[in-house]
Amino acid sequence: MGVYECREVSPEVPDEDTRLQSMTEEERTMAEAPLIVHEDEPFNAETPPHRLGDHITEPGSFYVRGHGPVPRVDSDQWELVVDGMVRTSLRLGLDGLQSRFAGHTVEATLQCAGNRRAELMAVRDIPGEAPWDVGAISTARWTGVRLRDVLDDAGITDEATHVAFDAPDLASEADPPQAFGGSIDRTKAMSDDVLLAWSMNDAPLPAVHGGPVRVVVPGYIGARSVKWVQRITAQDGPSDNHFQRVAYRMLAPGQEPGADVGVELDATAVTSAIVLPTDRSAVHAGWTTIRGYAVSGHGERILAVEVSVDGGSTWRSADLETESALWSWRHWTLATELTPGAHTIVVRARDTGGGQQPADSADVWNPKGYMNTARHAVHITAE
Ligand SMILES: Nc1nc2c(c(=O)[nH]1)N[C@H]1C(S)=C(S)[C@@H](COP(=O)(O)O)O[C@H]1N2
Numbered sequence: 001m002g003v004y005e006c007r008e009v010s011p012e013v014p015d016e017d018t019r020l021q022s023m024t025e026e027e028r029t030m031a032e033a034p035l036i037v038h039e040d041e042p043f044n045a046e047t048p049p050h051r052l053g054d055h056i057t058e059p060g061s062f063y064v065r066g067h068g069p070v071p072r073v074d075s076d077q078w079e080l081v082v083d084g085m086v087r088t089s090l091r092l093g094l095d096g097l098q099s100r101f102a103g104h105t106v107e108a109t110l111q112c113a114g115n116r117r118a119e120l121m122a123v124r125d126i127p128g129e130a131p132w133d134v135g136a137i138s139t140a141r142w143t144g145v146r147l148r149d150v151l152d153d154a155g156i157t158d159e160a161t162h163v164a165f166d167a168p169d170l171a172s173e174a175d176p177p178q179a180f181g182g183s184i185d186r187t188k189a190m191s192d193d194v195l196l197a198w199s200m201n202d203a204p205l206p207a208v209h210g211g212p213v214r215v216v217v218p219g220y221i222g223a224r225s226v227k228w229v230q231r232i233t234a235q236d237g238p239s240d241n242h243f244q245r246v247a248y249r250m251l252a253p254g255q256e257p258g259a260d261v262g263v264e265l266d267a268t269a270v271t272s273a274i275v276l277p278t279d280r281s282a283v284h285a286g287w288t289t290i291r292g293y294a295v296s297g298h299g300e301r302i303l304a305v306e307v308s309v310d311g312g313s314t315w316r317s318a319d320l321e322t323e324s325a326l327w328s329w330r331h332w333t334l335a336t337e338l339t340p341g342a343h344t345i346v347v348r349a350r351d352t353g354g355g356q357q358p359a360d361s362a363d364v365w366n367p368k369g370y371m372n373t374a375r376h377a378v379h380i381t382a383e
């Protein structure tokens with residue numbers, strides 16, 4: 001501590017172009033790609049570092065996580081059934097949904113439970129899962145109607161404790177192969193900002209992100225924001241879908257995935273990551289700006305972000321972006337002077353609920369590699 005005067009010096013930061021010019025052709029192509037693709041079919045791709053600093057993610061750079069082929073659902077053909085523990089089942093088209101309920105817009109970050117799995121895989125292998133780096137996270141302005149308004153209109157009954165969502169995309173990885181689905185608890189379903197969204201950043205929701213209509217559950221793992229939603233069922237327990245009962249559950253080390261093994265994941269916990277410089281990269285010695293994001297979940301805000309440039313021995317407060325929307329990430333920066341040589345930079349955030357990040361990825365390793373909210377470190381060389 002006590003080094004805050006550093007931030008009053010005007011830092012000589014090499015601009016983006018200088019850094020790009022010192023890259024090989026291949027590195028430059030990678031660095032400028034709109035998405036880093038992990039898998040083509042089903043399509044899975046993460047937001048690249050040079051786009052992770054945007055508050056609202058550029059169209060085309062929002063990460064994509066899919067378990068089956070992208071279904072092409074015509075917006076004229078799309079139909080939503082609302083049934084189960086309701087007084088009146090509903091059958092609605094897009095026009096019906098839009099004309100019957102008040103529109104509502106929510107800015108929210110979506111984060112896959114597998115974000116930062118790559119660091120867990122470096123601790124111990126996690127077979128059959130994608131090695132997401134820090135980019136399985138993006139932010140958009142979502143417009144639609146409140147799920148609560150639709151459930152109220154159908155007359156959700158007192159016995160209903162959960163609300164389940166069904167989609168048409170067939171996931172062959174599920175056992176048995178089945179369409180994607182999931183559920184959330186009733187309290188969350190009836191809260192202010194859970195949406196049936198048809199628009200992303202004021203444009204029609206792209207097919208790859210669930211268009212014509214998807215669920216958006218701010219503050220919960222991405223898996224609960226079911227894309228191409230076609231059925232909503234009020235029921236007295238969680239969904240029986242593979243992605244609720246088997247996958248997206250926190251297992252203890254040594255546990256094997258199976259029906260109802262472990263704990264289902266819902267709200268995300270406070271986390272942060274360094275976006276630039278990237279791990280194992282070289283920067284110019286002297287002044288540089290470290291950049292990254294921090295985000296919580298379950299309705300908490302980011303309280304503080306601290307950065308260490310000496311591997312975690314000493315910490316300095318990062319500059320936080322102006323308070324952002326309740327469900328959105330907050331970007332941060334720290335200007336620092338780096339001497340030539342190797343440096344380990346670490347970040348840690350706290351949220352308004354008292355949440356802090358575990359010290360090390362090894363402490364949070366779990367068999368499916370979910371929710372790696374450990375402090376994030378990058379190892380860089382200044383030259
Ligand atoms: N129908 C359907 N919805 C889905 C998925 C899916 O495979 N099928 N993937 C889920 C997961 S795991 C995540 S992280 C988010 C990703 O949303 P995005 O592709 O728009 O980023 O969608 C969720 N909704």
Ligand SMILES: [Mo]
Nearest residue numbers: 112113222223
């Ligand atoms: Mo996910």
